[in-house]
Amino acid sequence: MDVVTGLVAEKPVVIFSKSSCCMSHSINSLICSFGANSTVYELDQIPNGRQIERALLQLGCQPSVPAVFIGQEFIGGANEVMSLQLQIAMDILQRLVAEKPVVIFSKSTCCMSHSIRSLICSFGANPAVYEIDKIPNGQQIERALLQLGCRPSVPAVFIGQELIGGADEVMTLQVKSKLVPLLIRAKAIWLWNGN
Incomplete structure (x- = not known):
């Protein structure tokens, strides 16, 4: 859990992903469309990826990716981000x-x-x-x-x-x-x- 906390504390927007996950890449593109620069950690390409994935599952990420953190707060996966994005668009x-x-x-x-x-x-x-x-x-x-x-x-x-x-x-x-x-x-x- 500490490894996730440490990675999330470094940047305003963090996405945990896998290189083969098209939904993770779509969520990253969506977030970038608002002008935010997200830091993406591809769990299948970093040495401690399995450890991070276990920690994300313990946090309640089902599936484990994409897992989006904004301002060190866990927002959720693709469904939660899309719902939040739709609410922002409706407000606009x-x-x-x-x-x-x-x-x-x-x-x-x-x-x-x-x-x-x-x-x-x-x-x-x-x-x-x-x-x-x-x-x-x-x-x-x-x-x-x-x-x-x-x-x-x-x-x-x-x-x-x-x-x-x-x-x-x-x-x-x-x-x-x-x-x-x-x-x-x-x-x-x-x-x-x-x-």
Whole structure:
């Protein structure tokens, strides 16, 4: 146990892995995508790897790798890190959606996203548009949108902090004359006289 404590104390982010474990490498890539530099110990390539693996199993790591420590605290394995990552992405998504009455998540190459934006702007609304292929945490936001049920992930339209959906849902609201009242309730537009 002391050997794990000693290795974890040296760096802010430590991942215990095996060179053949693709999940360990995926978790390391995910952590690096946030800008963190993790120290990776490949248990099958270091002399005391079996001893460390036994200590990790005693800590409750099932399976033994990946085992992630952040700030000397044991976070868990792949499932725990992915769950934590999704929660962070959901928090970011909530903050972005709370900023404006209308928020559209888009990709710079998505013509449907641009069409939905044009439709909403035609009523006088000024949506916040986040092109997830151009912002630093875009991949995490896209995973959160997929988790919320956006298929495809873009366009994803929020009106009044509520997920409306994609292009089909927005167009359905427009056809049923429900889009403008929704924009008015969200205070994205004040009045609409149809001109």
